[in-house]
Amino acid sequence: MIYLIDGSLEGLLCAVFEWFERKPGKVMIQLEKEHQPDAFTTVFPVSNDEKKADRVWKGLQRKLNKGWMRRVYCTFLSETPEAYVSLFEFACYIFSSPNGAEANYGNPHVLAVAQTAKKVEREKHRMEAFIRFQHTADGMFYCGIDPDFNVLPLIMQHFKNRYADQQWIIYDLKRHYGLFYDLDKVEEIQMDEARLKTNYKPAENLLSEKEALYATLWKDYFKSTNIMARKNTKLHVQHVPKRYWKYLTEKQDK
Known part of the structure; x- marks a missing residue:
């Protein structure tokens, strides 16, 4: 199944909410503007809902410290398709695991979020300097x-x-x-x-x-x-x- 999002942070958070609400199994995250329809894949368009997005964001705040919340936001600002997938999988992993799961860099999505956030922070510092x-x-x-x-x-x-x-x-x-x-x-x-x-x-x-x-x-x-x-x-x-x-x-x- 493919979850289609509009590319906003609200849309991504709503996708996480819908996954836990529906428990559809393995899903793929795709941006609406990049999706190519086919006859063999089930597609679920994720509707933006401020209340659902707010619940997911506050849930992440309870599970993660401020440093990791900033990493999540920085990864979103990278605007790459891979980042949306990593953030979705990361959030699902964090909510499904005991506290402290973000320290498991053996998880590919934890590592991807940390590495992408570092790249965005580096670009931030360069813009401030140059x-x-x-x-x-x-x-x-x-x-x-x-x-x-x-x-x-x-x-x-x-x-x-x-x-x-x-x-x-x-x-x-x-x-x-x-x-x-x-x-x-x-x-x-x-x-x-x-x-x-x-x-x-x-x-x-x-x-x-x-x-x-x-x-x-x-x-x-x-x-x-x-x-x-x-x-x-x-x-x-x-x-x-x-x-x-x-x-x-x-x-x-x-």
Whole structure:
């Protein structure tokens, strides 16, 4: 049997609820958008129900500590088909086992959740380290990103605390939504794609007149502090992978 979900966390939690409610045996988790119907497989479309999802989430909170709950959430934010399967199997395993089952890394689903969460956390830390804002003419600080995973919910608090005195937008170009901080709160927004260029910058005519000066000053500072005799490109790329260079002002001429 195939359980079809819409890809939301609520839908995934409802799938766990339905499995325990119906006890259908072995099932497969698939996203609705990826399902290919056939004549030989029984399909059960999982309907989202806030109350059912809330019961499952609270049940996990009773079984798992905060660290593992964060791993569950991070794995969900990876948005991979394998992650949905791992989370479903993990939750079923946790509810069917005595307390402490999450420590059994011999279980493939426990291991998969832990490893996937670690990858998402690594992407989160890299976004926090490598994001560079550009100052637009309307006084907004903007940065467009395209992370491997949906890390905006994870980096929101970091940037709200670090840049509390300025308005900013961090926009996920791959997932077509972003975060807007208005000096008071952070809100989720969607922007007109016509305003966004594929080189991760706002339209040139929206940039502040001082932005070019800021960029030049930063590049000059970076060059002046760089010691060529100690240059180690291999080590540098290990710490700052090339796919993140597009976010760094000091790398724009490379």
